[in-house]
Amino acid sequence: MKEEQISNNELAAMVKRGFDETATKADLADVKTDLMSVKTDLVGVEKRLTQRIEILEHRVLNKHSTRIDILEDNMRQVKTKLGIA
Numbered sequence: 298m299k300e301e302q303i304s305n306n307e308l309a310a311m312v313k314r315g316f317d318e319t320a321t322k323a324d325l326a327d328v329k330t331d332l333m334s335v336k337t338d339l340v341g342v343e344k345r346l347t348q349r350i351e352i353l354e355h356r357v358l359n360k361h362s363t364r365i366d367i368l369e370d371n372m373r374q375v376k377t378k379l380g381i382a
Contacts, residue, residue, distance in 0.1 A: 303311075320328075
């Protein structure tokens with residue numbers, strides 16, 4: 298098999314294309330800024346979700362507490378009518 302000869306100019310052009318496609322420090326700084334913005338947004342979303350979950354938990358617990366109170370009152374009435382209490 299015959300080996301292909303690459304000229305210095307061709308090699309230089311290949312190296313240049315490789316460096317042209319490499320991210321610059323400015324590109325990386327832009328990516329870092331974008332990631333920080335996303336992180337800030339996610340922290341805000343997390344806080345809002347946590348608040349909503351706490352509100353929902355409070356509502357559910359209050360509703361269950363009210364239902365339990367009603368059931369206990371009904372049981373007292375039944376026991377009283379049956380003469381058990």
